[in-house]
Amino acid sequence: MNLRTVYSLAVVLTRSQIRGTQRNKFLARVFGEPRIILPVDVALLFGLGIVGYLILARTGNELRALLIPILPKALAGIPSAIMFMAILFGVLYEISQPIQSLNTDLVNWLPITPTEYVAGSTISESYIYSFILCLLLGVVLGPALAFGLGWTWLAAAVLSALALFIGAFVVEILDATTNRISSSFYGKSGRSGIIFRLVATVILLVFIQLLFSGYIIDYLLQSIIQAALFAWFMPVVWPSLAVLSASQGSTSGFFLFLASSIVFAAALFALAAQFRARFWVPVPVSIKLSTGIYRPARFRFPLVGAAESALIQKDLRSLTRRREMARFLAIPFVLAISMGISILPLGTGSTPQTPDFIFIAILYTLPVAIFVGALSMSSIGQEGYAVWNIYAAPIKPSQILRAKVLFAASLGLAFGTALLTIFAFLMNIVAAYYGVMLLIGVLVVLEASMLGVYYAARFPDFREMVRSRYVGVWGSLLGITTAFGASLVTIAPTAASIILYGELTSEFTIATVAVGIIIFLAGAKLALRQITDLFTNIRI
Amino acid sequence: MAVKGVSFTLQSNQILGLLGPNGSGKSTLMKSMVGIITPDAGAITVQGLDVASNPIEVKRIVGFVPESPRLYEFLSGSEYLDFVATVHGLGPEAKRERIPEFLKAFELEGRENELIHGYSQGMKQKLAIIAGILHKPRILILDEPLNALDPLSARIVKDLIHKLRDDGVPTVFSTHVLEIADAICDRIVIMYNGKTLADGTVEELRSKTGTEGSSLEEVFLKLTGTSDTREVVEALTR
Numbered sequence: 001m002n003l004r005t006v007y008s009l010a011v012v013l014t015r016s017q018i019r020g021t022q023r024n025k026f027l028a029r030v031f032g033e034p035r036i037i038l039p040v041d042v043a044l045l046f047g048l049g050i051v052g053y054l055i056l057a058r059t060g061n062e063l064r065a066l067l068i069p070i071l072p073k074a075l076a077g078i079p080s081a082i083m084f085m086a087i088l089f090g091v092l093y094e095i096s097q098p099i100q101s102l103n104t105d106l107v108n109w110l111p112i113t114p115t116e117y118v119a120g121s122t123i124s125e126s127y128i129y130s131f132i133l134c135l136l137l138g139v140v141l142g143p144a145l146a147f148g149l150g151w152t153w154l155a156a157a158v159l160s161a162l163a164l165f166i167g168a169f170v171v172e173i174l175d176a177t178t179n180r181i182s183s184s185f186y187g188k189s190g191r192s193g194i195i196f197r198l199v200a201t202v203i204l205l206v207f208i209q210l211l212f213s214g215y216i217i218d219y220l221l222q223s224i225i226q227a228a229l230f231a232w233f234m235p236v237v238w239p240s241l242a243v244l245s246a247s248q249g250s251t252s253g254f255f256l257f258l259a260s261s262i263v264f265a266a267a268l269f270a271l272a273a274q275f276r277a278r279f280w281v282p283v284p285v286s287i288k289l290s291t292g293i294y295r296p297a298r299f300r301f302p303l304v305g306a307a308e309s310a311l312i313q314k315d316l317r318s319l320t321r322r323r324e325m326a327r328f329l330a331i332p333f334v335l336a337i338s339m340g341i342s343i344l345p346l347g348t349g350s351t352p353q354t355p356d357f358i359f360i361a362i363l364y365t366l367p368v369a370i371f372v373g374a375l376s377m378s379s380i381g382q383e384g385y386a387v388w389n390i391y392a393a394p395i396k397p398s399q400i401l402r403a404k405v406l407f408a409a410s411l412g413l414a415f416g417t418a419l420l421t422i423f424a425f426l427m428n429i430v431a432a433y434y435g436v437m438l439l440i441g442v443l444v445v446l447e448a449s450m451l452g453v454y455y456a457a458r459f460p461d462f463r464e465m466v467r468s469r470y471v472g473v474w475g476s477l478l479g480i481t482t483a484f485g486a487s488l489v490t491i492a493p494t495a496a497s498i499i500l501y502g503e504l505t506s507e508f509t510i511a512t513v514a515v516g517i518i519i520f521l522a523g524a525k526l527a528l529r530q531i532t533d534l535f536t537n538i539r540i
Numbered sequence: 541m542a543v544k545g546v547s548f549t550l551q552s553n554q555i556l557g558l559l560g561p562n563g564s565g566k567s568t569l570m571k572s573m574v575g576i577i578t579p580d581a582g583a584i585t586v587q588g589l590d591v592a593s594n595p596i597e598v599k600r601i602v603g604f605v606p607e608s609p610r611l612y613e614f615l616s617g618s619e620y621l622d623f624v625a626t627v628h629g630l631g632p633e634a635k636r637e638r639i640p641e642f643l644k645a646f647e648l649e650g651r652e653n654e655l656i657h658g659y660s661q662g663m664k665q666k667l668a669i670i671a672g673i674l675h676k677p678r679i680l681i682l683d684e685p686l687n688a689l690d691p692l693s694a695r696i697v698k699d700l701i702h703k704l705r706d707d708g709v710p711t712v713f714s715t716h717v718l719e720i721a722d723a724i725c726d727r728i729v730i731m732y733n734g735k736t737l738a739d740g741t742v743e744e745l746r747s748k749t750g751t752e753g754s755s756l757e758e759v760f761l762k763l764t765g766t767s768d769t770r771e772v773v774e775a776l777t778r
Contacts (some may be wrong), residue, residue: 286658310626321614394599
């Protein structure tokens with residue numbers, strides 16, 4: 001293994017990751033070099049440590065009494081937590097890679113051995129996520145010094161760094177395995193393989209999103225040490241057990257689990273290198289969708305012309321076939337489950353009372369606005385560099401606008417209706433209120449899709465890179481804020497009706513419709529102007 | 541400014557070769573001719589249509605293949621061609637007739653149901669060329685169309701350009717392979733730093749530069765002032 005090659009590769013991979021998300025030239029210059037991570041790490045580690053130490057020095061005994069029994073468990077939990085996060089982030093990174101970047105990976109054609117690649121890649125991943133490690137270690141540094149657990153903290157620091165590498169090795173193994181499996185699987189299974197990949201990716205994303213909800217994190221932290229003690233025979237918990245042994249003053253236990261962890265890490269490294277050598281398939285997978293002869297597409301969306309219909313079908317295929325687009329399909333599930341968890345404690349009592357209607361209306365329209373806003377804001381940038389096809393085609397800006405809006409709105413309407421039906425089932429909403437909420441939902445979908453397309457055209461991001469939002473940062477922030485604001489303004493007349501008269505009046509319902517239509521038409525005017533401007537001069 | 545002061549008229553029975561070093565403005569000029577870049581000044585007219593004020597109408601009659609075309613990799617070859625045909629207004633009958641015919645001609649038959657992601661660079665180039673000529677354009681604008689093509693496909697493209705020229709469909713064609721330009725172009729425009737350096741038939745350019753009997757490469761290198769390559773080669777082999 002050539003260490004110079006490993007170092008160069010690690011630097012290049014780190015640069016590629018940290019520069020991939022930066023558009024601003026100044027920020028790219030300041031934060032685009034790997035060395036920036038080191039001062040950030042040091043600042044987090046010692047800054048938080050000093051702050052924590054000073055806080056403890058000035059507080060009473062109550063806080064100290066509370067922290068003393070928790071601290072050893074917290075220190076022991078860090079290696080397992082960091083390993084878990086490294087695997088999660090690593091898998092997310094792989095999922096988010098655009099289809100175009102997969103075959104052009106320089107390591108496929110440069111003289112780099114699998115061992116060198118695995119070493120460079122894991123160093124890069126560990127270095128990039130080291131700020132999380134320093135954040136966690138910084139938080140516990142102050143209390144550890146204050147309570148005389150400095151050596152245990154040091155043990156936790158060493159073993160957490162090792163755990164970070166173990167997580168990175170696992171990601172390498174998963175990467176090589178899934179690459180081979182998907183290459184063989186898609187090659188044989190065609191269209192069903194794409195559907196399977198979509199479903200699997202959506203489930204994985206929903207799972208990962210829900211893992212970061214408060215309930216689950218709390219549960220994990222509570223049970224991590226308990227689980228480690230029960231599962232002592234599992235190598236992944238050995239780093240945590242080494243720290244736990246150190247905190248209990250068991251030198252033999254500490255060295256035993258430390259040595260075991262090092263051996264485990266070395267074995268995983270060797271395995272990752274083996275997997276890379278045996279399973280990595282650098283050639284693009286050939287996926288055959290059907291075996292029949294070509295037949296012109298007959299399906300046409302209602303209300304629009306052939307060109308708009310073709311654009312919508314293309315965008316639907318993009319959404320369901322591109323791995324990096326699957327996260328947009330995961331949004332409704334994550335939102336529906338999160339909202340379900342939020343409203344379940346409200347019970348399935350009687351018809352919603354005055355405050356409940358407003359609360360449920362907001363709870364219902366916000367996720368709809370988020371989903372439709374995110375989808376429509378991505379609608380232009382997701383074309384990527386292939387957008388020249390649209391520039392060169394005889395398609396009018398108004399046709400592009402209709403297609404993009406209808407695409408986001410049709411999916412938004414399906415999601416909105418399903419979500420409202422779940423709410424109605426859980427909260428026993430009466431038919432009249434269901435009808436009005438459905439109307440509000442339709443208006444919010446139309447507004448959010450139109451405003452989203454405006455921001456998509458105003459701040460398009462055509463770059464094909466990992467974790468692209470397909471819209472600039474400002475566009476993303478302004479777009480979501482505007483969609484939120486528009487949905488609240490639309491709800492306002494019905495909310496006023498409920499507050500003033502205790503019921504929904506037809507006048508205020510009509511006012512809601514009028515507000516919705518006005519926002520939609522204003523959005524249409526803005527969006528059309530922006531699309532016309534965007535498609536006058538190619539920007540890639 | 542990528543292009544400045546370029547002016548020429550393309551006749552209906554001409555194949556015009558647009559030559560020039562990298563960064564000379566060829567691609568910018570071609571994109572302007574299709575209407576996907578609006579010039580700051582001047583005018584471009586295609587078949588009597590002002591490109592700036594009628595970009596959609598111009599796109600309907602132009603067949604364009606960009607340099608290194610990016611296609612929708614999540615579509616199959618036939619889905620992509622169906623999409624392009626639809627936005628050009630082709631009906632089901634025309635699509636059923638033309639798409640299989642072109643796929644067969646470019647030896648993509650049997651691969652049309654595969655995702656473009658799995659295609660080789662040459663196959664993608666063939667697909668882009670088919671997409672450019674599928675709607676029977678009245679003028680072809682091809683930016684280095686022979687890149688990555690196998691000899692048979694390159695020959696088909698060259699013959700196609702000649703046949704279309706004979707049918708009154710002119711072509712603007714850029715290439716860095718001067719032998720190809722010499723062989724198929726009726727007229728050559730050499731660009732340098734965004735300006736026209738020379739315009740005429742190969743013979744006219746030879747006589748203009750006093751290089752009668754020499755190759756187009758010699759003419760080109762002489763015009764662009766890059767003919768003395770010995771120093772560069774010596775430095776590279778040092």
